[in-house]
Amino acid sequence: MRLGYMFKEAVRALLSRPVTVQSVTKGESVPVPERYRGMIEYDREACIGCLMCGKTCPTGTILNTEAHKVEFRMDRCVFCGACADICPKDAIKMSSKSEIITRDRKQLLVK
Amino acid sequence: MSEPKEIEFEYSRLVVPFGPIHPALKEPVHFKVTVRGEEILDVDLVLGHAHRGIELLAQERNILQNLYLTERICGICSHTHTTCYAQAIEEVKGIQIPERAAYLRALIFELERVHSHLLLLGVMAYEIGYDTLFMQIWNMREAVLDLFEEVTGNRVHHSMNVIGGVRWDLTPVMALRVSRVADGVEDAQRRIRTAFMDRTVKKRLVGVGVMSRADARASCLVGPTARASGLTMDVRKDDPYAAYSELKDDYSVVVSDGMDAMARVDVRVRELAESVNIIRAILGRLPPGEIRLKESPMRAVKVPEGEAVSRVEAPRGELIYYLRTDGNEGLRRLKVRTPSQANFAGIRQMMVGGELADVPVILASIDPCMSCTNRLTVVDEGAGRQMNVGLDELRRRRASTS
């Protein structure tokens, strides 16, 4: 049972610092890049109610409300960014908030 | 385990349910392995657990929405599926994507091949109990995922493709990072190769799941599984797409005639090095210019009636899309033939004669993507009958359920 490569690797690992990013215990976190497609931010004023986003959304997340505005049911969203891409007024932006954790999925509504 | 256990009372033969929920499997597939002692006598394969009816759903969505549906057929090769779909639509519309977009598509394609191969090599080490190697390989893979997140905004579903080009451009800063990741992958490839030379690993992989060249051709295997049995087939060379026609001479197709699980692992390790060569060639010759055709999405959806077939070399093999458009924004039919579906044809032959301990190793060696391979064969557990469901029959059932 020749020791060889993995033994050297293990000893090198023992001597060097672990690679772990301690997210829950010590609050460290892997940096989120700026192009990350996270939670949707919806600018109500800029929106002119053209409902183009509702047509391209592949999952029916976007519901139009009575006042020519839109609301997003985020539990159905796939974060594909099609709505942000198509919006003529750039009212929809994808923020870099990546941790969306809830106990009740009805709350996930972006107005 | 959660299956009703069919223990045949003829003492020597024991039917062992392997799956659909099993620590070795990340995804649901079900083998009924008939065993005498440790030796496998027969394998009965039951697929369909991840069948989500995607081909039917594709007919209900418009062309742009289907981009995001086909992307979610498989989480490991999502860019592969969208490229194949986008090419087919562009063929029907008869449009040509800008040069830079073709190169960027090829770049993300190769990065996805690297990430998929690293994933498989890690899972293979995990199957044979070599946790340290699994940890190392998946640690190297994180660098590629960070790159995806930076360039396209999501680690797994990149949504990079749009009809008529690519959505995100590669800034010089990102290009620098890509070349650094490419060097990292090259170094990782060398270390993985020495790690798989270890004696205990060789004992588990050599001579397992043998598939001779003739059998491989007979059961029409594709991708690295076929290339490990001596068949030189690579869609990038045979039928070049995206920017591969210009990149023809920057890499060579990796073929080995080891014909066993070790050869399949070896082919994938060497393909990592080839992908690094391609990535460096792309970075070197990335042409300037537009990354997508300038047309509003409303006109992008208008696709004339027609049909198209497009082929792509996915990390697991040849992926074929056939689609027929119905002239006003929708699809009449979408047919997807995924590489894992072809590779599953040979699995029974590889397994019979082996030991029970080899089942996860052989399964990992063909690197199946279960979410890709779920077709319409509906196995009715209760009545025990098996029927292939035609499309009209499907519509009738859908009418009754919805």
Added chain:
Amino acid sequence: MTLAVMFPGVFVLSLLYSGFDRKLHARMQRRVGPPLIQPFYDFVKLMNKERIIPAAASPSVFVTVTALAAASSMLGASVLMTNLVMEASFVGDIMLVMYLVLMTAALTMIGGSSSGNPYGAIGFSRRVGMLLGYEVPMLISLLIVSYRSGLTLSFYDMVAAQSIADVVLAFSPGAALASLVFALCIPAAAGVVPFDIPEAKTEVAYGYLIEYGGPYLGLLKLAKEVTNFTLSLLFFTLFIYAPQSFPVVSAYNEWVNLLFILVGALAVYMVTITLPRTLFARMKLGQALRFYVWVWALSLVSAGLVMVGY
């Protein structure tokens, strides 16, 4: 009386050793790894979970086996510890300890096969195969030690005999082979990755542990950890430890001496259980048995050498 005191001592020590083992294993993979007292958390959590007995299993065997396995392994470890602490031992206690270790392995096998799950049956047959491989060479190496220390079967006389002898057993020519044989058998007895074929996670989904959950699983895991502790302690005291060969230590009172033994046993635990778990892939049953044929040969050779008089 001291035997009763030893039970909690052994419980704490073996769980602590398992904590060290997981921490070192993680650190060798560049991971942070769980806190040292993680096995205690696991044990307390498991003992307070719902008891589920599968329908296909025979309930009486299924349940009693777990308690028996834990009890026998704990007894074996505490007998060993009391001899060390009290420096007295009855004749034949080595045989008792080895019997209890073997008993634990046998009980877990029976429990697995009684669970009515095909994987349990496969785990049973694989474990029988493994037992053939490592059990006999282990016993042979122990017999060699007793022969070298004047044909006694009592544990402490062996340790005392070594303290008179000039050189430590592990480095004297005849017995060196015996200690190598015992060291090679420990990973198999502990069920550690190169040889954890009976409970391979990815092949047979934990083999015989598959249908156990909650308190039963807690007891079985405890039995496994205590066995590992017993084996490493046995190896260190019999083969490496000799009071006079480490003069600095034995000058103090016997508490420091005991601490030195425990640290030594931990080192042995790390080398023979954590290291293979990190460095090697899992073998198949046939390959493992072929490996142990060599170990058999080695033990017979070392027995011959000792007989001849080395």
Added chain:
Amino acid sequence: MPGIVERSRKKSPWLFHINTGSCNGCDIEIMASLAPRYDVERLGCVLVGSPKHADVLLVTGPVTRQMYPRLMNVYRQVPEPKAVVVVGSCATSGDVYAGSHVIEGPVDVNIPVDVYVVGCPPRPEAILKGVAEAVQKKFGG
């Protein structure tokens, strides 16, 4: 005494992952949380191979018809006290596959769910925080 039991339940939540027909994006992210960079073991979590050993059930994928009986079976096999964490948008609401005839509705139609980790796929860190949240909710006492 009860303090110790609560604390040990919070400190050693064993995870069992069941894939009910997902695109395996989330499954890879769950496996990635084992990798050294995220290292789920430092929280005391171990990815176990049998539902009987588990405390927290990680469910991915819109429950397909073939996997529905198995999901119910596995849910019953996990001993009390247990928590269910749904990982990924398609398990939360069957997003892209909604309306397909083979989908038996998202996970919360079939089994009670404690925490939803939304994302397609959510990052490994989000999954770890989701597990920590579920453990706090169900075992927090």
